[in-house]
Amino acid sequence: MTAPLLRARDLTKAYHHKTGVFARPTSQLAADSISFDLMARERIGIVGESGSGKSTLGRLLLGLTSPTRGTVCFEGVDHDDRSSQDWIAFRKRTSLVQQNPLAALNPQMTIGEQVAEGLLVHRAASKAAAQERTAAMLERVGLSSAMMTRFPHQMSGGQRQRVVIARALILDPKLVVFDEAVSALDVSVQAQVVALLRSLWQERDLAYVFITHDLRIVRHLVDRIAVMYLGRVIETGDIRAVYEQPRHPYTRALLASVPTIDPSIRNIEPPIKGELDPDKVSQGCAFRSRCPFAIDRCTIETPLLRAFGAQRAACHRSEEFAGPMKPQAAAPPRKELA
Amino acid sequence: MSKLLTVRDLVVEVPSRRMKIIDGISFSLEAGQTLGLVGESGCGKSMTCYAVANMLPRGIERTGGSIEFERDPSKSGRAADPTIAMIFQDPTSSLNPVHTIGYYLESALYRNQGLKGNDARLEAMRLLERVGIDRAKSRLRAYPHQFSGGMNQRVMIAHALAAKPQLLIADEPTTALDVTMQAQILHLLEELKAETGMALIIVSHDLGVIARLADHAAVMYCGKVVETAPVADLLQRPAHPYARALIDCMPSIDPADLEPPVPIPGSVPLLDSLPKGCHFHPRCSRATGECTALFPSPSAIGRVHEASCYHPVAA
Numbered sequence: 001m002t003a004p005l006l007r008a009r010d011l012t013k014a015y016h017h018k019t020g021v022f023a024r025p026t027s028q029l030a031a032d033s034i035s036f037d038l039m040a041r042e043r044i045g046i047v048g049e050s051g052s053g054k055s056t057l058g059r060l061l062l063g064l065t066s067p068t069r070g071t072v073c074f075e076g077v078d079h080d081d082r083s084s085q086d087w088i089a090f091r092k093r094t095s096l097v098q099q100n101p102l103a104a105l106n107p108q109m110t111i112g113e114q115v116a117e118g119l120l121v122h123r124a125a126s127k128a129a130a131q132e133r134t135a136a137m138l139e140r141v142g143l144s145s146a147m148m149t150r151f152p153h154q155m156s157g158g159q160r161q162r163v164v165i166a167r168a169l170i171l172d173p174k175l176v177v178f179d180e181a182v183s184a185l186d187v188s189v190q191a192q193v194v195a196l197l198r199s200l201w202q203e204r205d206l207a208y209v210f211i212t213h214d215l216r217i218v219r220h221l222v223d224r225i226a227v228m229y230l231g232r233v234i235e236t237g238d239i240r241a242v243y244e245q246p247r248h249p250y251t252r253a254l255l256a257s258v259p260t261i262d263p264s265i266r267n268i269e270p271p272i273k274g275e276l277d278p279d280k281v282s283q284g285c286a287f288r289s290r291c292p293f294a295i296d297r298c299t300i301e302t303p304l305l306r307a308f309g310a311q312r313a314a315c316h317r318s319e320e321f322a323g324p325m326k327p328q329a330a331a332p333p334r335k336e337l338a
Numbered sequence: 339m340s341k342l343l344t345v346r347d348l349v350v351e352v353p354s355r356r357m358k359i360i361d362g363i364s365f366s367l368e369a370g371q372t373l374g375l376v377g378e379s380g381c382g383k384s385m386t387c388y389a390v391a392n393m394l395p396r397g398i399e400r401t402g403g404s405i406e407f408e409r410d411p412s413k414s415g416r417a418a419d420p421t422i423a424m425i426f427q428d429p430t431s432s433l434n435p436v437h438t439i440g441y442y443l444e445s446a447l448y449r450n451q452g453l454k455g456n457d458a459r460l461e462a463m464r465l466l467e468r469v470g471i472d473r474a475k476s477r478l479r480a481y482p483h484q485f486s487g488g489m490n491q492r493v494m495i496a497h498a499l500a501a502k503p504q505l506l507i508a509d510e511p512t513t514a515l516d517v518t519m520q521a522q523i524l525h526l527l528e529e530l531k532a533e534t535g536m537a538l539i540i541v542s543h544d545l546g547v548i549a550r551l552a553d554h555a556a557v558m559y560c561g562k563v564v565e566t567a568p569v570a571d572l573l574q575r576p577a578h579p580y581a582r583a584l585i586d587c588m589p590s591i592d593p594a595d596l597e598p599p600v601p602i603p604g605s606v607p608l609l610d611s612l613p614k615g616c617h618f619h620p621r622c623s624r625a626t627g628e629c630t631a632l633f634p635s636p637s638a639i640g641r642v643h644e645a646s647c648y649h650p651v652a653a
Contacts, residue, residue, distance in 0.1 A: 049516045050486070156605060157379070186378045186543045191587035191599035198598060213516045216589040220598040243593040257521035258591050259546030263570045266550060267528050270521040273470075275488055324593075 003076060004037035005207050006061065006175060010070035011035070013056050013231075028278050030056035032231035033070070038207055040174065045218040045239065046211045047254065048228035051276045054211045057228070058177040061209060062094055063087070074175070092122045095168035099180035101160035105152040111138070112148030115167045124171060133170065141166045141196060158189035162196070169200065176208045182217055194220055215258050219243060227251045230276055230286040237311025247313035247321050250287050255325055285315070293317055342408050342420060342505060342537050343367040343390065349402030350382070350389050350561075357609050359385050359398065361561040367554075369408070369504065372531065372538040374552025374569060376545060376584065378606050382561040383541045387507045390539070391422050420505055421450075423498035427510035429490035433482040439466075439493055440478030446500040465496040470526060488519035495526065499534070506530075507539045512547060524550050545588055549573055554642075557581045560607065560617040562633070567643040577645035580618045616647070624649040 013031040018024075030053040038044055046054045059065045061072055063079045072079045074094070077086060098104050106114055112134055119130040135145035141162040152160055161181065168176055178197075182190045194217060200206070212218050218225065219239060226236040227250065235248040246252045253271035272290050285303050288294040297316050305312040315321075343366060350360035360382045367373050375383045388394045390405060409418040426432045433442065443462035447453040453461055459478065466474035469492040482490055491511060498506055508527065512520035528551065531538055540551050548555050548569060555572045557565040557580060565578040576582045586600040604621040607613055615632055619625040628648050636644040 049518055158605065187545070187599075188378050188543075188584065188587045188602050189605075191589070191601035194589070194598060195601050215517065216591050219591060219593075220589055240593055243591065254517060255591060257517040259520065259524065259544065259550050260591070261545045261549045261573050261585065261588055263549045263573055268525070270518070270525045272518055273522065275486055275516075275519060 002039070005040045005042070005075060006038040007073040008037075008061065008070070009035050009073075011057070011060055011067050011072065012069040013053075013060060013065065014068045029053075029231040031060060031067070034231075034233055035070075036226065036233075036236070038175070038209070040207055041201075041205060042207050042224065043201065043222040044209050045222035045225040046209060046228060047213060047215060047218055047225060049213060049254075049276055051230075051278070052228040053231040054213075054228055055179055056231075058096070058179050058209060058211050061175075062096055062177055063090065064096075088122070092118075092124070092171055093173050094175045095171070095173045095177070097161075097164050097168045097176060097178045097181045099184055101157065101164045101184075102152060104164050105160060107152055109151075110148060111143075111150050111152070111155075111163050115148075115163065115170055118167065118171050122171060134166075137166045137170050138163075140200070141169075142192070158185055158192060161185060161189075161193060165193075165196070165200075169204070169206075172204065174205065174207060176206065177211065178208060179211045180213070181210070183212060183214060190217060197221060215254055227254065230278060232286065232314065233305065234287065234315070235311065235313040236305070237309075237313075241310040244324055245311075245322070246325060247308050247311060247318040248287075248315045249291050249293050249317075249321070251313075252321065252325060293320075340369065340408055341366045342369040342371075344406045345386075345390065345403070346406075347403035348386070348389060348400065348405065350385050350394065350398060351401045352398055353401070354397065355610065359561055359609060360389065362403065363556075363558070363561070363563045364403075365556050365563065365566060367505070367537050367539065370531070370535045370537055371554065372540060372552045374548035374555040375539065375541045375558060376543065376548050376555055377558035378543060380560075380606050380609070381558040383558055384509050386558070387424065387509050387539060387541060391424050391507055393424075421501050421503045422505045422507060423501045423503035424507040424509065425491070425494045425498055425511050427513050429494045429514075430482055430485075430487055432494060433490055435482055437481075438478065439480050439482070439485070442493070443478070443497055443500060446497050450501040461500075462496075465499055466493070468499070468530075469493070469496045470522065471496075486519075488515050488523065491515065491519075491523055492526070495523075495530070499530065502534070503536050505537045505539065507541075509541045510543070511540070513542065513544070520547075527551060545573065545584060557584065560612055561609065562617065562646065563636075564618065564647070565643075565645040566636075567640065567645075571640060571643050575639075575643075577639040577643065577650035578618075578647045579622045579624050579649070579651055581645075582651045583621075624651075 011031050011034040014027045014029050016025045016027045048054050060067050116130040116134040119125040138145050143162055182193050210218055210221050222239055225239050225242050226233045229250050235251045256271040274290050284300055285298040288298040303314040303316050305314045346364050347362045348360055349362055351358050377383055389400055407419045444458040447458045447461050463474040471477055471492055512523050542548055552569045555569045556563045559580050565581045583602045589599040602621055613620050615630040616634055619629040634646045634648050636646045639645050
């Protein structure tokens, strides 16, 4: 078996905060014991609500923040063992695309300068060659090379996101983290960016991590998915297996929350109420306060990821979620186990 | 049923640049009904709402058409018009960060219902509980930054309810929220509509949201309404190629459906360089010569189903 491109082991990140001047600092785990491998050209989706730790995980993978515990290893080199030279090499081979393209772009630089900047900083091309590659890259993402002299404020949201994608891919990275890269766009522009990402992936030696809360989009972009809840991966596996037969009530609730274009589905109770509550994760399952299937065992014992065919889920009652999802019957009837 | 709101040939312009943002749109809304406005960014959905609520930003004016409300015969002047409330896409920036939630709600209750002191506080607590915020008493002392986006949107809805509106305009109310919170807010709006009998205008670029809430939908493109239909007809038998294309670019979550969303080629034209004729023709696969000459007038597809297209998609 070939070595993975990226290996994360037991990744944990704690953030400390104080609620008052004399209050004891409390800590909150934005990432909690996350382990996974990403092979070259593999695509993984990370989904969850805001505050579930998705972005923190993305930043940990790229070494933009250091873990409290655990390791990230890229192409056989541990982040902890990297010299500054190694970090420069790592930056050349990885990239990040964030949600808000207007904030990600420098308002004072032209599009051409920003896309070419990576090539020049890493001395990967001469000035003339950089110009040429930038023009080609912009055309590849569906912008005309005449855009090179424009500024970000002269473009639409969809065009800006294309620029950010062009900038991220100009050095031909092996790994890109897309952090809510299409969430701020209209549905129609989203579809364009999805088509673009699919075709760019086809022609490149590229692996990516796609972070999003949009379960509709991510399905068309990744091979594997990990669902996060309060810093933990609670379900992971082959994208098709997870969508066909979600084994965790949270995944089922997320899928059932997606509005469909079927006008007969109306007046249905929201699948889960409330929102993430980090204060409730001392012991047991973090999701139990919102879970309609919680039993006594969930308050005592923290469920660990268990394998079910092509997927793994961290729920004591996973066996019961055996059937496929239907829009209105999101879960089996409630039943108390002794 | 009587019409609560009738909009005829509405034109909204930026006079300084002679640019038409909304170019002659008409629609009507019955009491208690929900109208969905759908289209891409920049098509004039929000400006239509602002025009109806009479809160167009400075520099943008209504230059033509009429907006008529059903008037209450027992009152006179502005008081006879129906009460309109509006909620917006980004609740956290719509709330004033220096005021508490309680101040915000109580002042709205004073303005709209004349409630003061303890009465106002009790009513504010009731409203907060109604929109799904528990521990309402302590939450009244909280500031918007202490709340999540979903909770602030609930506060905005509670604030809108303080006016006891006959019409609520919701401009992309769930676009900035997570799917789980979106499902909760949509359900809350459904419940409140049933309880209060208010009419609703819901604006979204997401047909899923429109499908969930609207009775009737209007598809907008470049400041024009290109198709209006009962929402089920629109989703099952769209007539305008643009409506068809919007449906095709919705990604599905059905695991058996492996087709990725089909993007609409090209992009929305800028308002100061709109193509002649049907504005959609450069992006439309069915366009012919006549589409480039004159904007098609609306033609009937069904009983209350109209589309402005020379070559409508066959049902």
